Amino acid sequence: MHLNTASQSHRFLPYGRQCIDDADIAEVVRVLRSDFVTCGPEVEAFEDEFAAMLGAKHAIAVSNATAALHLAVMVAGVAAGERVVTSPNTFLASANAAAYVGAIPDFCDIDAVSYNLDPEALERTWQPGTKAVVAVDYAGQSADLPRIAEIARARGAVVIEDACHGTGGGFEHAGKVWKLGAHPWADLSVFSFHPLKAMTTGEGGMLVTDDAGYARQARMLRSHGVVRDPAWCMPDSGACPLTSERGPWYYEMQELGYNYRLTDIQCALGRRQLSKLPAFASRRREIVAAYNAAFASHPLVTIPGLRNRCDAPQICWHLYTLQVDFMALRKSRTQVMDELRTLGVGTQVLYIPVHLQPWYRRSYGYAPGKCPQAEQFYGKALSLPLFPAMSDEDTARVVSAVLNTLR
Numbered sequence: 001m002h003l004n005t006a007s008q009s010h011r012f013l014p015y016g017r018q019c020i021d022d023a024d025i026a027e028v029v030r031v032l033r034s035d036f037v038t039c040g041p042e043v044e045a046f047e048d049e050f051a052a053m054l055g056a057k058h059a060i061a062v063s064n065a066t067a068a069l070h071l072a073v074m075v076a077g078v079a080a081g082e083r084v085v086t087s088p089n090t091f092l093a094s095a096n097a098a099a100y101v102g103a104i105p106d107f108c109d110i111d112a113v114s115y116n117l118d119p120e121a122l123e124r125t126w127q128p129g130t131k132a133v134v135a136v137d138y139a140g141q142s143a144d145l146p147r148i149a150e151i152a153r154a155r156g157a158v159v160i161e162d163a164c165h166g167t168g169g170g171f172e173h174a175g176k177v178w179k180l181g182a183h184p185w186a187d188l189s190v191f192s193f194h195p196l197k198a199m200t201t202g203e204g205g206m207l208v209t210d211d212a213g214y215a216r217q218a219r220m221l222r223s224h225g226v227v228r229d230p231a232w233c234m235p236d237s238g239a240c241p242l243t244s245e246r247g248p249w250y251y252e253m254q255e256l257g258y259n260y261r262l263t264d265i266q267c268a269l270g271r272r273q274l275s276k277l278p279a280f281a282s283r284r285r286e287i288v289a290a291y292n293a294a295f296a297s298h299p300l301v302t303i304p305g306l307r308n309r310c311d312a313p314q315i316c317w318h319l320y321t322l323q324v325d326f327m328a329l330r331k332s333r334t335q336v337m338d339e340l341r342t343l344g345v346g347t348q349v350l351y352i353p354v355h356l357q358p359w360y361r362r363s364y365g366y367a368p369g370k371c372p373q374a375e376q377f378y379g380k381a382l383s384l385p386l387f388p389a390m391s392d393e394d395t396a397r398v399v400s401a402v403l404n405t406l407r
Contacts, residue, residue, distance in 0.1 A: 065192035169316035225257030
């Protein structure tokens with residue numbers, strides 16, 4: 001499938017970008033001309049369609065995926081002083097969500113194949129007081145969620161799936177295909193609609209769960225902790241003492257919540273993008289296959305590995321990250337990136353291990369050597385352009401530029 005075959009050979013190719021067409025724009029304009037631009041029918045429709053796409057029971061749209069992670073940690077009951085383990089090979093938000101509630105963000109090393117949290121390392125380094133595991137689906141490939149859940153649940157911990165990289169993707173287990181966010185091995189799952197992700201609402205996120213209690217609490221907390229449901233507005237709930245009347249205006253703030261709402265404008269865009277998600281995912285897989293074919297035998301690079309080869313047709317790839325032996329190449333990573341940029345190819349480094357960020361080192365005393373596999377991966381990682389609007393010509397340009405730079 002080719003979403004854009006009219007490539008221009010001179011245009012700069014960033015490592016990622018949104019794919020928005022005239023139909024997307026028309027939907028946004030339609031909502032701008034409607035009675036609602038926020039807190040209207042598009043939000044609920046988007047939530048319903050997203051949950052149906054996954055096969056999940058509840059989807060709660062929020063302002064961004066960081067908000068979704070924060071809410072997930074809160075509704076899971078993580079308390080101050082408890083420990084939350086996640087991957088160091090991720091964006092800061094996966095760990096920051098634990099710090100927001102006063103918990104201790106901790107890190108477990110990754111495996112050398114999928115670059116996701118390593119279950120054996122998780123079991124080996126488990127500490128008392130661990131309340132939750134945030135399992136990140138790096139680049140779109142799922143972590144080993146069945147094994148992670150087995151380890152965590154045996155110790156009384158909740159599993160939160162950070163599926164921000166993999167919206168629309170899935171994995172195979174025991175002969176069955178499971179969608180990210182709709183399987184029995186995560187209690188809550190989080191998705192991102194940032195412009196560089198598989199689909200976009202501009203900014204935005206989604207919290208998904210099959211637990212009705214988690215869902216109801218998350219909906220309340222995303223909107224200042226306010227409830228209007230009469231079942232929640234009871235006389236013994238500390239209601240306003242000035243009146244016992246429950247008119248249509250009545251609301252109660254039951255918890256200290258946040259303004260994490262997503263607008264109708266964004267949800268209209270999200271609904272249109274959701275309808276194109278299968279085509280987006282398919283095109284991403286085609287580009288990854290072309291890259292793999294071009295780079296698999298090169299002595300200075302390692303292509304992304306598959307934890308489970310049966311997952312290949314299910315993954316919605318967000319990133320294509322090569323490991324480059326810069327030392328053998330006798331060029332620094334900065335030199336390589338600069339050379340590729342002069343050839344019209346943008347690249348990125350994802351990610352600096354979170355435990356080595358200054359705030360984490362100061363706050364928790366983390367140091368190099370804590371997660372050696374993640375640290376080694378970071379030293380060689382380089383992400384190439386990957387987005388659905390890339391044509392075959394664009395892909396060939398990237399391959400040619402990379403091979404030229406590696407000579």
